[in-house]
Amino acid sequence: MMLILATLSLLVWLGLAFAHGRFWQAGPMLGPVPRAVRPVAGTWPAVCVVVPARNEAATIEDSIGSLLAQDYPGPYGVVLVDDRSEDGTGALARGLASPHLHVVDGAEPPAGWSGKLWAVAQGTAEVARLMPGTPGTSDAAYILLADADIIHEPAHVATLVMKALRDDLDMVSEMVALSTESRAERALVPAFVYFFQLLYPFARVNQRRSRVAAAAGGTILIRRTALARIGGIESLRGALIDDVALARRVKRSGGGIWLGHSLLARSVRPYPGPADIWRMVARTAYVQLRQSPLLLLATVLGMALVWLVPPAAALFGEGYARLAGLLAWAIATISFLPTLRRFELVPFWALLLPAVAAFYTLAAIGSAVDHHRGRGVVWKQRAYRERISTPP
Incomplete structure (x- = not known):
């Protein structure tokens, strides 16, 4: 035997x-694009970032602050949906007081919705409306879905958009760098990424003819027309593994998707012990x-x-x-x-x-x-x- x-x-x-x-393999990585090969000023599409946040007081100021500090040459805004937080997340975000930031007080999710996706749905609905003091968000060509525990380097959003434009992609997603500060993280977190790649080989995800589809929920840049084509966030409303569900729908609708590793974004959510992981x-x-x-x-x-x-x-x-x-x-x-x-x-x-x-x-x-x-x-x-x- x-x-x-x-x-x-x-x-x-x-x-x-x-x-x-x-x-x-190490997999595709997305790093900064040299300014010499960037589009000229005035041709960059509008982008709005949607961040669902529930009880993220520990990270929200650093995360939103890094989004507001982006070196993006086109119309740009950030929508934070405070998903019924009980720790002052929304108040901390409002304290950043930027004309590019709009904070939405989220409603309780209806039956059949996951909390995160209901928050994202409220955020994308806000993108579609004219928001005073938030230039460019009413006609955003791309939406960036970002978690509230991610820190973004200043060139991150421009790099994501360049990847989408250069390869004519409907969706660009990244596995952001994860924390390995604790011993439990060093032992267990790299294997989490490894097993994810085993389930969804990035090379196959990125092949248009392959049926394999996946995304990493920390950062997902999606073309607004592609999101509308699949029926919007509502089409995913019950999904708990929402990133993979979104990638599957976009790819099955004929859209090109890309998944890789980020060199410009990192998670600051800690997992101190094995029980947390x-x-x-x-x-x-x-x-x-x-x-x-x-x-x-x-x-x-x-x-x-x-x-x-x-x-x-x-x-x-x-x-x-x-x-x-x-x-x-x-x-x-x-x-x-x-x-x-x-x-x-x-x-x-x-x-x-x-x-x-x-x-x-x-x-x-x-x-x-x-x-x-x-x-x-x-x-x-x-x-x-x-x-x-x-x-x-």
Whole structure:
């Protein structure tokens, strides 16, 4: 049995390494565009940033401040939707007192809406209206959906727009740099990015002929006409994995999308301990599996075959089983190194990848247990107990 399992695991890893969209590579990165190749002044499209924020007092001033400090040559504005915050988020944002900033007091989400998407819907509706003191937002050609815990370098928005214009894209999204300050973050956060790339290889996402579609919710630049074409934010209203749902709809409607890594934006949301990362993963893990016990079982068995069998065979197998286990473990370890280099971490962390994979698998099981115990998904002090998932 060990021989069979080790052989299957090695075959899977050979397929992942050489026939799965080069998921393990560093991936495309979006850096600043030299001024010499930028469009001339007066030709830049209007852009409005929509930021949904719920209880983000710790980060809102730095995040919105970085958006207001953008070096963007065209019409530009920022809409912050205060999503029923209880910590003074809206008041702190208003204190920034910029003519380019409009703060909206969000309403309670209607039935069937996730809180974040309802806030985004209110923000995009505000973009469509003439907002006094916010030049350019009434006719914005692009909307940038940004989380409230992201810090943006001054050239960030211009770089996103340039990418969209140069490649005629309807949507440009980035995986922003994530924090690795704590030991738990260094052990677990790089693997989160690695597993995301395993699920959605960026090279395939960026191919127009491929059906693979995904986005990273921290920063999503979308053409307003593309958003209207898919029915607006309302078409996603029940999605908890809203970024992937949005990418799927845009790509299926014929739009070009791009997903890569940002060199100009970083998240400042901390995850000090393993429990914080567990909650982050468990929030949507079972939703990703369509709240299906069968898909959960298949996932657990698949994770065991891919991540646990190689070290088990290498350490306890004999003969060919041990050799197959060593080879599979080596491929898995080497495939993680580009991700570690991007996070500027030492290769040692790659040896812990099987244990990290086990952690994520247990978090997915915990997500399912929470769902079937009636606890559902809890995020930002809101509970979603009804059966909602990524729209088709």
